[in-house]
Amino acid sequence: MSTQGAVDPHSFHSFGEFYPFYLGEHSNRTCRRLHFVGSTLALVCFAVVLTTGSLQFLIYGLLCGYGFAWLGHFGFEKNKPASFKRPLYSFMGDWAMYRDIWLGRIPF
Template sequence: MAERTYTSFADFWPFYLREHSRPATRRLHYIGTGLVIALAIAALLTRNWWLLIALPVAGYFFAWVAHFTVEKNRPATFTYPLWSLAADFRMFFLWIGGRLKPELERAGVTDTQT
């Protein structure tokens, strides 16, 4: 089956959420995204710019572990790298704000535990 091509972030977003349908997948993404934010803040505060090298490792390590072991799917970042990055942060901040569940439900995700 051919993979659908998304031409807007609005169309991509529900797909992204469905690709993160399991709570364990989302939790591992939250760890990675949280580490990215913490490392970026640490780099800014300490002016240790070498910490920036760790950003992709911190972000992608947990996400890819989640996709390959929990979700058993191909990370969306392989096809849509910028939209996936934006969606990672959107999902993270919606989760922090307690507003992710309705988004998951709209996307058709049945396990909406965050």
């Protein structure tokens, strides 16, 4: 269930306050899985940039990361990504959630 109607993302004063809100905006398992796939592909694209110097893969990485995430939000979670209002905290949340999925703290 989305919490965006009840909570203003601008009201958070720290990432620690924001992260529980962020997780609430990712309660749909398919949305989380799409985020995970997009983040993994973004990391692969970044590795390609580092190994080949081909900067076009930076664009591919952004498209993968945000494309999969937005598909999850608009198609499955039925909410707007928090990145529209809190881009830095949302970016940090993406990677914190990615880590927490790997560590088994959040169900994949």
